[in-house]
Amino acid sequence: MVEELVAAGVALASAGAVYAMAAARVVKQYERGVVFRLGRLRPEVRGPGFTMIVPGIDKLRKVNMQIVTMPVPAQEGITRDNVTVRVDAVVYFKVTGPAEAVVRVEDYRFAVSQMAQTSLRSIIGKSELDDLLSDREKLNQGLELMIDSPAVEWGVTIDRVEIKDVSLPETMKRSMARQAEADRERRARVINADAELQASKKLAEAAKEMSEQPAALQLRLLQTVVAVAAEKNSTLVLPFPVELLRFLEKAQQGVGGGPAVVQQPVGPAVQQPVERSGVQQPVQEQLPSPPSRLDAASGGADSGQD
Numbered sequence: 001m002v003e004e005l006v007a008a009g010v011a012l013a014s015a016g017a018v019y020a021m022a023a024a025r026v027v028k029q030y031e032r033g034v035v036f037r038l039g040r041l042r043p044e045v046r047g048p049g050f051t052m053i054v055p056g057i058d059k060l061r062k063v064n065m066q067i068v069t070m071p072v073p074a075q076e077g078i079t080r081d082n083v084t085v086r087v088d089a090v091v092y093f094k095v096t097g098p099a100e101a102v103v104r105v106e107d108y109r110f111a112v113s114q115m116a117q118t119s120l121r122s123i124i125g126k127s128e129l130d131d132l133l134s135d136r137e138k139l140n141q142g143l144e145l146m147i148d149s150p151a152v153e154w155g156v157t158i159d160r161v162e163i164k165d166v167s168l169p170e171t172m173k174r175s176m177a178r179q180a181e182a183d184r185e186r187r188a189r190v191i192n193a194d195a196e197l198q199a200s201k202k203l204a205e206a207a208k209e210m211s212e213q214p215a216a217l218q219l220r221l222l223q224t225v226v227a228v229a230a231e232k233n234s235t236l237v238l239p240f241p242v243e244l245l246r247f248l249e250k251a252q253q254g255v256g257g258g259p260a261v262v263q264q265p266v267g268p269a270v271q272q273p274v275e276r277s278g279v280q281q282p283v284q285e286q287l288p289s290p291p292s293r294l295d296a297a298s299g300g301a302d303s304g305q306d
């Protein structure tokens with residue numbers, strides 16, 4: 001009798017141990033447990049630690065509450081300004097409602113991935129190429145709102161969405177390179193023009209100062225000659241200032257401005273025939289010129305003295 005009781009106790013203890021092992025569950029710190037009893041969701045969510053369920057009746061499903069990093073495959077689309085691009089992104093999300101994530105959607109990871117791809121293609125079609133390249137922060141916010149709107153009903157919260165890379169066709173890359181080169185050339189020309197303007201103002205001020213002292217221009221010319229000769233060139237180009245030409249012109253006018261020479265008229269010539277070797281040739285005989293007023297005045301003065 002005693003032996004039967006001992007055997008029954010041992011069997012009961014063994015059955016209890018097996019039952020406890022089958023009912024015991026451990027939920028980790030970053031997990032939450034959702035219990036289904038006979039297929040129906042239990043209202044309480046099991047927290048981290050040790051917990052018990054009814055074996056064969058309850059079913060515990062663990063849900064990860066960590067932030068999940070999900071890469072979005074590259075999506076090819078056409079922007080609003082008709083440029084074909086390939087854009088890939090990454091989505092950071094976490095589960096905030098374990099029961100909703102298990103009950104309302106079959107696989108919340110796959111659902112978030114498909115929603116992210118669809119939203120990414122939609123945001124490509126609504127944006128321009130310049131926005132994709134320069135204004136990514138605004139696009140990230142818009143993409144986050146597009147994904148987060150349906151994900152809230154699934155017990156999932158989108159933490160952040162980032163556009164990783166924008167791939168352009170080779171022809172578009174070359175066009176953008178030419179555009180950037182032209183823009184840099186334009187800015188270089190503007191800078192050169194501004195420098196020329198400033199230099200012209202300084203040169204005008206220097207010319208104004210040199211105009212007051214003509215010797216300064218000669219000294220500047222000699223400095224230029226010395227600077228060119230220092231290079232040991234065989235050919236020397238010497239600039240000739242216009243002011244020097246004007247100075248020489250004025251000097252020449254001053255030399256040629258003496259008293260005028262008075263020319264007296266000469267009387268008419270008389271042709272006389274000359275016989276030479278039987279041929280008569282006309283000979284021009286110059287008649288004496290009539291006395292001029294100066295001669296008459298001098299003659300009158302001489303007669304007076306006599």
